Amino acid sequence: xxxxxxxxxxxxxxxxxxxxxxxxxxxxxxxxxxxxxxxxxxxxxxxxxxxxxxxxxxxxxxxxxxxxxxxxxx
Numbered sequence: 001x002x003x004x005x006x007x008x009x010x011x012x013x014x015x016x017x018x019x020x021x022x023x024x025x026x027x028x029x030x031x032x033x034x035x036x037x038x039x040x041x042x043x044x045x046x047x048x049x050x051x052x053x054x055x056x057x058x059x060x061x062x063x064x065x066x067x068x069x070x071x072x073x074x
Contacts, residue, residue, distance in 0.1 A: 056067035
């Protein structure tokens with residue numbers, strides 16, 4: 001690669017020795033994976049919003065948390 005590659009573990013030097021062309025799978029082949037990813041994103045968003053509501057109603061000292069006072073959180 002002409003430049004460094006960044007990951008969560010740091011910067012890396014990458015040498016590409018071969019390339020293979022990929023194939024785009026049909027929707028039916030990935031439908032389950034797409035549905036699972038959407039369910040996980042929805043669950044994580046709902047959990048984050050619920051925790052913000054709990055933090056908004058709690059008395060917490062020494063730590064700053066994202067909180068919400070109403071159930072209308074995004």
